[in-house]
Amino acid sequence: MTMATTPAAPDLAMVDAWWRAANYLAVGQIYLRENPLLAEPLRPGHIKPRLLGHWGTSPGLNLIYAHLNRVIRERGTHALHVTGPGHGGPSALAASWLDGTYSERHPNVPRDAAGMATLFRQFSQPGGVPSHIAPGVPGSIHEGGELGYSLSHAFGAAFDNPNLVVACVIGDGEAETGPLAASWHGNKFLSPRTDGAVLPILHLNGWKIANPTLLARMPREELDALLTGYGWRPIHIEGDEPARVHADFAAALDEALDEIAAYKATAQRRPRWPMLVLRAPKGWTGPRTVDGTPVEGTWRSHQVPLAGVRENPEHLALLDAWMRSYRPDELFDADGHPTPIVLANVPAGDTRLGAVPEANGGALVRELPLPDLHDFAVEVTEPGASSSEPTRALGEYLREVFARTANRRDFRLFGPDETESNRLGAVYRATAKAWQEPVTDLDAHLAPDGRVVEILSEHTCQGMLEGYLLTGRHGVFSCYEAFTHIVSSMFNQHAKWLHACREIDWRPPIASLNYLLTSHVWRQDQNGFSHQDPGFVDNVINKRPEVVRVYLPPDTNTLLSVGDHTLRSRGLVNVIVAGKTPTPDWLTMDEAVLHCTRGAGIWEWASNDDGDPQVVLACAGDVPTLETLAAADLIRCRLPELRVRVVNVVDLMRLVPETEHPHGMPDREYDALFGTDVPVIFAYHGYPWLIHRLAYRRHNHAHLHVRGYKEYGTTTTPFDMVVLNDMDRYQRVIDVIDRVPGLATHAATVRQTMVDARTRHRAWILEHGEDMPEVRDWTWSTDIREPQP
Amino acid sequence: MTMATTPAAPDLAMVDAWWRAANYLAVGQIYLRENPLLAEPLRPGHIKPRLLGHWGTSPGLNLIYAHLNRVIRERGTHALHVTGPGHGGPSALAASWLDGTYSERHPNVPRDAAGMATLFRQFSQPGGVPSHIAPGVPGSIHEGGELGYSLSHAFGAAFDNPNLVVACVIGDGEAETGPLAASWHGNKFLSPRTDGAVLPILHLNGWKIANPTLLARMPREELDALLTGYGWRPIHIEGDEPARVHADFAAALDEALDEIAAYKATAQRRPRWPMLVLRAPKGWTGPRTVDGTPVEGTWRSHQVPLAGVRENPEHLALLDAWMRSYRPDELFDADGHPTPIVLANVPAGDTRLGAVPEANGGALVRELPLPDLHDFAVEVTEPGASSSEPTRALGEYLREVFARTANRRDFRLFGPDETESNRLGAVYRATAKAWQEPVTDLDAHLAPDGRVVEILSEHTCQGMLEGYLLTGRHGVFSCYEAFTHIVSSMFNQHAKWLHACREIDWRPPIASLNYLLTSHVWRQDQNGFSHQDPGFVDNVINKRPEVVRVYLPPDTNTLLSVGDHTLRSRGLVNVIVAGKTPTPDWLTMDEAVLHCTRGAGIWEWASNDDGDPQVVLACAGDVPTLETLAAADLIRCRLPELRVRVVNVVDLMRLVPETEHPHGMPDREYDALFGTDVPVIFAYHGYPWLIHRLAYRRHNHAHLHVRGYKEYGTTTTPFDMVVLNDMDRYQRVIDVIDRVPGLATHAATVRQTMVDARTRHRAWILEHGEDMPEVRDWTWSTDIREPQP
Numbered sequence A, B: 001m002t003m004a005t006t007p008a009a010p011d012l013a014m015v016d017a018w019w020r021a022a023n024y025l026a027v028g029q030i031y032l033r034e035n036p037l038l039a040e041p042l043r044p045g046h047i048k049p050r051l052l053g054h055w056g057t058s059p060g061l062n063l064i065y066a067h068l069n070r071v072i073r074e075r076g077t078h079a080l081h082v083t084g085p086g087h088g089g090p091s092a093l094a095a096s097w098l099d100g101t102y103s104e105r106h107p108n109v110p111r112d113a114a115g116m117a118t119l120f121r122q123f124s125q126p127g128g129v130p131s132h133i134a135p136g137v138p139g140s141i142h143e144g145g146e147l148g149y150s151l152s153h154a155f156g157a158a159f160d161n162p163n164l165v166v167a168c169v170i171g172d173g174e175a176e177t178g179p180l181a182a183s184w185h186g187n188k189f190l191s192p193r194t195d196g197a198v199l200p201i202l203h204l205n206g207w208k209i210a211n212p213t214l215l216a217r218m219p220r221e222e223l224d225a226l227l228t229g230y231g232w233r234p235i236h237i238e239g240d241e242p243a244r245v246h247a248d249f250a251a252a253l254d255e256a257l258d259e260i261a262a263y264k265a266t267a268q269r270r271p272r273w274p275m276l277v278l279r280a281p282k283g284w285t286g287p288r289t290v291d292g293t294p295v296e297g298t299w300r301s302h303q304v305p306l307a308g309v310r311e312n313p314e315h316l317a318l319l320d321a322w323m324r325s326y327r328p329d330e331l332f333d334a335d336g337h338p339t340p341i342v343l344a345n346v347p348a349g350d351t352r353l354g355a356v357p358e359a360n361g362g363a364l365v366r367e368l369p370l371p372d373l374h375d376f377a378v379e380v381t382e383p384g385a386s387s388s389e390p391t392r393a394l395g396e397y398l399r400e401v402f403a404r405t406a407n408r409r410d411f412r413l414f415g416p417d418e419t420e421s422n423r424l425g426a427v428y429r430a431t432a433k434a435w436q437e438p439v440t441d442l443d444a445h446l447a448p449d450g451r452v453v454e455i456l457s458e459h460t461c462q463g464m465l466e467g468y469l470l471t472g473r474h475g476v477f478s479c480y481e482a483f484t485h486i487v488s489s490m491f492n493q494h495a496k497w498l499h500a501c502r503e504i505d506w507r508p509p510i511a512s513l514n515y516l517l518t519s520h521v522w523r524q525d526q527n528g529f530s531h532q533d534p535g536f537v538d539n540v541i542n543k544r545p546e547v548v549r550v551y552l553p554p555d556t557n558t559l560l561s562v563g564d565h566t567l568r569s570r571g572l573v574n575v576i577v578a579g580k581t582p583t584p585d586w587l588t589m590d591e592a593v594l595h596c597t598r599g600a601g602i603w604e605w606a607s608n609d610d611g612d613p614q615v616v617l618a619c620a621g622d623v624p625t626l627e628t629l630a631a632a633d634l635i636r637c638r639l640p641e642l643r644v645r646v647v648n649v650v651d652l653m654r655l656v657p658e659t660e661h662p663h664g665m666p667d668r669e670y671d672a673l674f675g676t677d678v679p680v681i682f683a684y685h686g687y688p689w690l691i692h693r694l695a696y697r698r699h700n701h702a703h704l705h706v707r708g709y710k711e712y713g714t715t716t717t718p719f720d721m722v723v724l725n726d727m728d729r730y731q732r733v734i735d736v737i738d739r740v741p742g743l744a745t746h747a748a749t750v751r752q753t754m755v756d757a758r759t760r761h762r763a764w765i766l767e768h769g770e771d772m773p774e775v776r777d778w779t780w781s782t783d784i785r786e787p788q789p
Ligand SMILES: Cc1ncc(C[n+]2csc(CCOP(=O)(O)OP(=O)(O)O)c2C)c(N)n1
Pocket: A056, A057, A085, A087, A145, A146, A147, A148, A170, A171, A172, A173, A174, A175, A177, A203, A205, A207, A208, A209, A213, A282, A302, B416, B417, B456, B483, B486
């Protein structure tokens, strides 16, 4: 192993000492349950029974942290730290313990010998702390368990934080992932004036788990070209001799920060920002060879380089020597306190990376100055008499949110080039799209300080928004419904983060992550099958109920109400599914607020059940609601004696028992709404079995019949989409006739008329290429009309 | 609009004619339902009622296709075409109609006036064809509805096709996506000797939907650096003057193909392969301005540049002039046949891009020479007496598959740097990991012609595998279970493609896409919460049942049987969830084959129900099976009089009714297996509600109680994971006691012992950091042992 003994240049002695201390602590966490200060030679009994953790990345991460500490101390840099290789938990925990921040947040782990013992013992152990850079680590906004999102998180953190430098360590393996590869281009959106800086630090340790990395192994000039092509100026630091690397890294970091400061002072548009490339051995300073096989500087150092320490005396001796190579007696006094030379490299107070306020966004987040919903409401004189485009109205509302946050700059909208297509374009009257590249007169709404971010990368949108929220701001991600699947996995990780934060009292909740899923399955008839997929919600509701909400507002005013509600909420992921095409306006603003607050309710004006329904027509989603009302209309004309109740569900989680979700309905309420023994014919926006999965414990479950998207899609007319999936008004009437006991014979003619209507529909669209006028032009009316043939 | 009139260089006249013809046909598809040959001036009645489609990308795509035709004709290039911007359906349809291949595959659309009329009318219309490059387009292996996967598809197609040149058009917007950004590095895996070539053609038309693209707007030298950094040598073609662009494009394409040929002849490792960059206006040759607003060369040309054609006479006149600007009378004779000058640019027979055999993989795919399973089986003398690592045995089996396909080279394994970690390392005894970069003596198993592909990009793995399968080969994607979510969306798109192909008789099914999900939720105790997510399956089963299968083999021999079965299957996505850690061997190979063929069955040796169970202990997945057997063991020791049936489910789709899935069980079989009125205590590998979603129609549904992963995870011991989620053996015994009528009082002491065991477990792991010996060392035994305290 390389002994970290070479004396560093005078002013770097404390950096080196800090580095050695952090390395020592990282190794200790992986191996030791006793004898943390090596007061006696290591014995098998000192070793943990399960050896877990990732050593390989840790020395490099520690080096970077050590040097960030130096510039924070010396230059007063206001820095936030994001670590891509989140498996480097031992490093992050060591660093924040040295900071003192770990002990401040976790008083049971003081910065002394007892604390060090706990630090070691708790790592990756039952009842202890996770092996990754989880929310329990002070200063972390990025767990990094799933690789690829560090740099987009860093950009999100830097937006609208003009004084912040976000140092972002990127693993060379991580850099192979798609999300990371896309996110280098984040610099095209980062204003040198109104945003902070991002300083990527590519950690080129050469290896991932069992393979060399592409970036480390491709020709040097290609790597330089690649980074330059991404718009960065790489500054290289390379070596395995600590003193040399310390000196070079310090110089490089100073150079980069000087350059950043200069650009911040002068640049109007994107400069070629500096970045660092650290080429140093994986598992540096660890065992050079084990059992004759090279380990330091190879992929074999990725996890636990010495596996047999408990059984194999040679391994145990190697571990002992390895830990002592850091000269712990110079680093910790007899009581386990870090010595002055180590502490000299710890910055003060809130400038410590473990204490920087931006890393604990929940403590910073302020309430948004939201406007009065009524100013954006559509007027509704009678249910269904008019129609409007829901997202267009929401766009006006969001425009006002942008206007009111013009100075605070703590609200952003993210999207993959679809804001206009999703009919939210009104926001451009209050802000622009962020854009640092040249602008031509063919462009619209581009400006360096815009707060709408449009990049054709759902991953980057999601990652930037997460970073923005995690540092205490607000935002919305608007996306084609089908393509939110692209970020399913990122959503999972964020939801897990939010869930874990609920157990951490010093992390108050951040603003919720709000998805607006539009251009949805029923209105992608022109793009066809690839764009038709409502299944993101199915993934969302697998996550802990404490942190997820799903809303399906049926019209414009309900969308506004839900939008307002979600922007006020905290610590959640809110999914809103709403259409952009003209949709009947069912509820006035006041009714909408009441309905959305209830989350589900009877629409009396469409019902004639008088408290005793023979059938419940339930619906969730804008198109299902439209088809349900049209079916109710058909029924009241043709089967006027049938007692029908129409129930609309906005808040999907109302359907589950209250014991399962905070929004769940008690059984009594559910039974009152849906009945216990009448057929419930449910039209749901997405995959129909999702409703069964939510309601399978309910008393009426055997009477529940759900229609929804059954994965039949193509390029066709809007109404044909619902017919293809048996969710159309005619089929709903047929379902009613088939399910209500005793109705079948009586209503046989009506049933036949419905069957024929579906047949007529098919013939009509084939001939005319658009929907039948009776469908297209249908509106709800409070007057009951005569049945049409 | 730019008139495409400049005479092209002599040998390019036919290329230009073909281009104009394709442009004409693209416009016609978007607008016309009558008068395809413009025999009379356009009238509103000739126009479709719904104007759908994407014009902007089409002229560029057509230009590229025209030039590919030229080199195929002139040089005999064996080319396959992949088009990233799949919304360019009008272009692809036009091209294959000019090819003649469209009419060969769709005889109802002949290459004459009537056919042209149908071609126009069917586009994006009900009962017609999708707007994207769907499977119905001959020569397509890439729909491109969801952007980002073209280049990884292209690499997959090129692997092991040494004579193929895969020309891959990448949209400049598409290039912003993560998956696309990662996939440029595919060249590090492409052998110049044993693989084909990939020729990326970056379609730099400047815009996406409503924004400029990053790649078009960043400084030119950065673009060059970026592409060079990705390992390519860009050749630029730029202009808006057709003749110039024709000449330049032809020269560039020749240059690139010459270079490719030279490298193929000589290169041992990766050369810097050429690529093309075409900078030409979006919506080129379309209306230059509409209502005073620039359209050609702007984002406004993305979809339908003239929206008001039916109502607005000015727009109609513009459309008329636009279409006539291509001089259709030179391109089509009075009968609508393409004229000789157009046909002169159509290659012959199977070299046509619409006819290239590799684009119809199902017609090429050969049965794999699979070995005899028994040669890889573990010996099982008694159920549970031994244990083995399932994926390790599968690795040996796959090694033999690699060995047997060494010459055919039609089998590959893809993974994000986890093959070794997933214990499939045996394959390296038969093949290497593909790697074109330098190799050091620290590396293991890297070679240019290896057939294992490891890149830390789940997207690239998935995309390459899809491309490989779509061109008629076989493969497996092995991935950490949690991180398969990363490719949820790609899976969706592939499943949709497979489903659509079922309707196309000339596309025989390709080999199935086989996922091996391992390092799964119950055995990621060391990586913790971020790595614990079994929800990929939930997404999979939302797709059409015809194309998806899910298998949960409980042990090594069943994994082998399932592996073998899935490698024989066609046209499906198979998801296999299996562990890599030591797992009891329950079944002999012969029993395993029978059990897997049934998909679900009673394990008599663990049951004592004599055909009349009081409770059914059901399980699906390796860890649930282990806990179930351990529970059965506890029960037979402590409640020996209780009649217990143990049912194991391997094939998850057996649980749904036969009407819902091809593998679904008839009710009678289900009722026989699970009973109709006894409690079924089900332990499932993933989220428990998934079982309810599958079985909610079954008679016994009210008696079904499912345990599974409830999203409680962290870094802890393996057994603690099951305890945290209430799926452990002790809880299962408690569930039985609580659910079997009449048992509660009688078994109260046993129940209490179980509760205490959970408490003891908690205390033990906190103290010892590993599981209790009674848990860790438990094995099933045919002899019933005395209960332990
Ligand atoms: C998306 C994703 N795929 C796979 C993994 C499994 N994995 C954990 S660490 C690792 C290698 C990381 O290499 P690198 O980024 O270079 O980190 P370092 O070398 O610093 O450890 C992999 C593949 C993961 N965590 N995330």
